[in-house]
Amino acid sequence: MGSEMGFVAPPTTEVPMVEAEAVRQMRDLAGKGWGAKRIARELGVARNTVRRYLRGAVADLQRHPSQQRLDDVRRAEAVALFEGEAEGNAVVVAQMLGERGVEASVRTVQRAVADRRREQRAADVATVRFETAPGRQMQIDFGERQVWIADERVTVHFLAAVLSYSRRIFVKAFLHERQGEWLDGIASAFRHFGGVPLEVLGDNTRCLVAGRNREAQTVIFHPAYVAFCRDWDVQPRACQPYRARTKGKTESGVKYVKRNAIAGRRFNSFAHLQDHLSAWQLLVDGRVHGTTHEAPAKRFERDEREALRSLPARPLPTHGRRLQRRVANDSLIDIDTVRYSVPHRLVRDRVEALVTADEVRIFHGRDVVAVHARSFEPHARVIDPAHLDGLWRRPAAENLVPIAQPLAALGRTLDDYAAVIGGAA
Structure with a gap:
């Protein structure tokens, strides 16, 4: 590859080659559907060697890919693309050079821009300490x-x-x-x-x-x-x-x-x-x-302290999330892993919660049905007992059914045993 393609050809470095007849056999076998592994085993060569020649390498003296480099003009062009349109991507630089008629591998481009890449990395980690004035x-x-x-x-x-x-x-x-x-x-x-x-x-x-x-x-x-x-x-x-x-x-x-x-x-x-x-x-x-x-x-x-400006008299609230929730069967809704109570009559209904920095206000339609101080304890339960009033009812005294004592049929009661125990004490 000559300098007209943008490359400088250094002294050739020889690498192990395969005879032309062996290369012809590789391609014939590949044409019959053989895989690279089977061809390598058949001809007694390395699998990567088979792959290289099937990709187009010729059975002559080859120059080692690591010896290819761009000439000064093409290198400057690659660096300019690397810093500009390609945004630091060597793969994109290689593609752009190919569109301009310069055939260069990604590895060749990486070598061409290596110095610039090192400079950029050094600039990224270098730090100039910037000191600010008080209160700024x-x-x-x-x-x-x-x-x-x-x-x-x-x-x-x-x-x-x-x-x-x-x-x-x-x-x-x-x-x-x-x-x-x-x-x-x-x-x-x-x-x-x-x-x-x-x-x-x-x-x-x-x-x-x-x-x-x-x-x-x-x-x-x-x-x-x-x-x-x-x-x-x-x-x-x-x-x-x-x-x-x-x-x-x-x-x-x-x-x-x-x-x-x-x-x-x-x-x-x-x-x-x-x-x-x-x-x-x-x-x-x-x-x-x-x-x-x-x-x-x-x-x-x-x-x-004196350089800071005064706090505003009445700043706007920093929180104001509105959330839609359905009331669970236990009369609670979940907000940020914390569960808050609502009146039990709203079980399975939809409510809206206004969450501020310090408060959770719950609406059913336009009516405020619950107000809680906001909790930040993971998985906590914030319950207003009034929300559960009427959920459990104690039976009236006249509705209580007397429990029969089987000992009565024997002429005894629990009081008789209590008296005996008490006497023994």
């Missing part, structure tokens, strides 16, 4: 871990929020990771820190980000998240896709929660878990941080 940014992320709660292994989702300047951390546990949990966690972090930063840097989760405009290089946030940020007067930001290191402070915080706060601990209840996390985050805020060489709490009080 809070980074957020969700993590999950299996946790033992009341002798049951439960998947717990938790939001970790870190103030980028002081490194103060806030953690809140949830049973799910949905938009309501994201917004509730962010709002809880604002309240915990006692103020609102200028911006919140988050992930590209669908709960917050509806999409991206690649041409304009803009982020399209979810309308509910936009309304939330407008209500709290904070600017939303999202890290670049596949570049989670741009929010490395909270990425480290999530790992720290998993390995230090939770680790292999067991908890009596979900409330016990949250109490532990609340105490743990205060303990961590008092330790000297490895990067700033100061305790986050000290750094926060000195520089960042």
Whole structure:
């Protein structure tokens, strides 16, 4: 293969060859329907050798495929395609070169772009630490871990929020990771820190980000998240896709929660878990941080508390899910593994539940039939006894049937035996 095809032919490397007659026999036998394994056994050659010649190799001196390489012009073309239209895919580069009349294997292309690929990988892992001013940014992320709660292994989702300047951390546990949990966690972090930063840097989760405009290089946030940020007067930001290191402070915080706060601990209840996390985050805020060489709490009080803006007077609720449920035979409905009671007269009827951060309000038509404080204990039962009134009725005294005593026929009663036992005592 010459340079006119885009290749530079290095000194030939000989490889074991098969005589032309043997190659003819391979193809004749293949034409009769023989498989490569049977042909190899018949001719006494390796199966891969048979396959290579059946694919078109000729019975002459062959150049080893690993010695093929693109010339400088074609290599520059391959690198340009690799960085551009092919988006880093060597297979696509080989296909595009083939469409342009350059026959190059995927392995040849991979060798041509190897240096550029190494540069990209180095750039991906290299980090330039970006320090923000006090009160400017809070980074957020969700993590999950299996946790033992009341002798049951439960998947717990938790939001970790870190103030980028002081490194103060806030953690809140949830049973799910949905938009309501994201917004509730962010709002809880604002309240915990006692103020609102200028911006919140988050992930590209669908709960917050509806999409991206690649041409304009803009982020399209979810309308509910936009309304939330407008209500709290904070600017939303999202890290670049596949570049989670741009929010490395909270990425480290999530790992720290998993390995230090939770680790292999067991908890009596979900409330016990949250109490532990609340105490743990205060303990961590008092330790000297490895990067700033100061305790986050000290750094926060000195520089960042006053830089945060005031909390809104009346923020909008962060939760507002409406769910349709059918009342079970035991007068309960299921919401997030927790069961809530409704009046027993509604058994088998359909009801609607409005779930907020702290409350579950149940409607039958337009009527509110039940209001419960929201529970986060896995598989808990929240029951209002009034909902079961009338479900069990005690029989009236006049309807009781006297129980006959067989001993009466013998002239004895249980009272006689009681007297004997009492006398013996």
